[in-house]
Amino acid sequence: SVSVPDDRAEQRTCLICGDRATGLHYGIISCEGCKGFFKRSICNKRVYRCSRDKNCVMSRKQRNRCQYCRLLKCLQMGMNRKAIREDGMPGGRNKSIGPVQISEEEIERIMSGQEFEEEANHWSNHGDSDHSSPGNRASESNQPSPGSTMSSSRSVELNGFMAFREQYMGMSVPPHYQYIPHLFSYSAHSPLLPPQARSLDPQSYSLIHQLVSAEDLEPLGTPMLIEDGYAVTQAELFALLCRLADELLFRQIAWIKKLPFFCELSIKDYTCLLSSTWQELILLSSLTVYSKQIFGELADVTAKYSPSDEELHRFSDEGMEVIERLIYLYHKFHQLKVSNEEYACMKAINFLNQDIRGLTSASQLEQLNKRYWYICQDFTEYKYTHQPNRFPDLMMCLPEIRYIAGKMVNVPLEQLPLLFKVVLHSCKTSVSKE
Numbered sequence: 001s002v003s004v005p006d007d008r009a010e011q012r013t014c015l016i017c018g019d020r021a022t023g024l025h026y027g028i029i030s031c032e033g034c035k036g037f038f039k040r041s042i043c044n045k046r047v048y049r050c051s052r053d054k055n056c057v058m059s060r061k062q063r064n065r066c067q068y069c070r071l072l073k074c075l076q077m078g079m080n081r082k083a084i085r086e087d088g089m090p091g092g093r094n095k096s097i098g099p100v101q102i103s104e105e106e107i108e109r110i111m112s113g114q115e116f117e118e119e120a121n122h123w124s125n126h127g128d129s130d131h132s133s134p135g136n137r138a139s140e141s142n143q144p145s146p147g148s149t150m151s152s153s154r155s156v157e158l159n160g161f162m163a164f165r166e167q168y169m170g171m172s173v174p175p176h177y178q179y180i181p182h183l184f185s186y187s188a189h190s191p192l193l194p195p196q197a198r199s200l201d202p203q204s205y206s207l208i209h210q211l212v213s214a215e216d217l218e219p220l221g222t223p224m225l226i227e228d229g230y231a232v233t234q235a236e237l238f239a240l241l242c243r244l245a246d247e248l249l250f251r252q253i254a255w256i257k258k259l260p261f262f263c264e265l266s267i268k269d270y271t272c273l274l275s276s277t278w279q280e281l282i283l284l285s286s287l288t289v290y291s292k293q294i295f296g297e298l299a300d301v302t303a304k305y306s307p308s309d310e311e312l313h314r315f316s317d318e319g320m321e322v323i324e325r326l327i328y329l330y331h332k333f334h335q336l337k338v339s340n341e342e343y344a345c346m347k348a349i350n351f352l353n354q355d356i357r358g359l360t361s362a363s364q365l366e367q368l369n370k371r372y373w374y375i376c377q378d379f380t381e382y383k384y385t386h387q388p389n390r391f392p393d394l395m396m397c398l399p400e401i402r403y404i405a406g407k408m409v410n411v412p413l414e415q416l417p418l419l420f421k422v423v424l425h426s427c428k429t430s431v432s433k434e
Contacts, residue, residue: 025038030079315419353365
């Protein structure tokens with residue numbers, strides 16, 4: 001988490017225990033201790049007991065004395081349990097990020113464990129009833145799942161899965177597919193199936209090659225070198241950020257015209273898609289293929305910019321949340337070391353969003369989305385045999401990118417220089433220590 005480096009940070013106190021807050025966690029301002037406690041309690045489905053009257057005092061020194069009352073206050077103050085991801089990614093479904101107000105009855109069901117039992121029964125009975133598309137599910141569920149959401153105690157029938165997959169890939173399935181990929185075959189009592197030797201289908205390889213060829217992977221041309229000792233002003237840094245955004249947007253427009261499916265959609269649909277996703281595309285490219293420049297040269301420029309006290313005091317809560325999430329995503333991508341092939345697939349999947357209003361070919365977009373979803377899965381499982389969680393890790397980044405892009409719209413333009421300074425400095429410093 002990130003704290004604004006001024007006396008304003010000292011005034012940010014945890015709404016649960018009064019300790020120094022480190023940011024917005026699961027919808028409310030809180031400290032690292034209460035953030036971790038809430039996540040462990042919900043993920044592990046803990047049921048606590050209070051030995052007193054369920055009204056214990058919560059403070060930094062006393063918060064560990066009664067876990068029941070601590071969790072109770074987390075819920076009463078609006079901590080959002082749907083914003084928790086068990087894999088460590090902050091946030092949750094796009095519609096469930098902020099604080100929530102829940103009834104006393106629901107709080108009681110959570111505290112007694114009844115809510116956890118009801119959820120388990122629901123997924124056991126209805127886990128395979130949702131047939132929304134992978135691209136859509138990635139932004140709405142806690143675990144991406146092509147085609148449908150599976151109960152943890154069931155598997156997709158192999159023949160049915162292959163037939164479903166063949167429909168959207170537009171090709172026959174090679175006979176050497178002797179197992180169901182790990183996203184489709186797991187149970188509550190057995191580990192994931194071990195990776196099997198496999199090869200990448202020629203058509204999948206060809207489509208990935210076409211996607212990568214459509215990308216302009218040359219270094220950004222916008223000058224980002226500043227003389228030593230020069231103090232960059234807010235206006236100068238903002239102008240540089242605008243020039244970078246212009247260049248990145250121009251590259252996205254050129255990219256669209258080179259896509260292998262360019263002739264399959266109308267110009268109107270491409271216009272709708274680009275106008276709705278351009279910020280996400282720029283963000284994704286900045287965190288991956290252009291990250292060395294962005295977190296290198298641009299970070300050096302932002303280091304020469306010193307925000308005023310007024311800028312620090314006026315920095316918004318929306319900006320704080322964006323900072324925290326951008327830093328998390330950067331480290332996630334840095335850890336994964338996303339390849340050009342994976343980046344190209346992720347970008348196509350994110351772009352082909354059939355839920356955007358005004359589209360004339362939503363069903364065709366859905367099929368294209370699924371095609372590249374499965375191609376990306378094939379590639380990662382073929383290339384990274386010993387990283388069985390790599391594909392879901394990549395896909396889980398897409399809804400986070402969409403959420404951040406949507407949040408950045410609410411950040412005042414004059415705050416962007418400070419936002420980028422904090423993000424780039426934090427990321428560059430942490431990576432240099434590795």
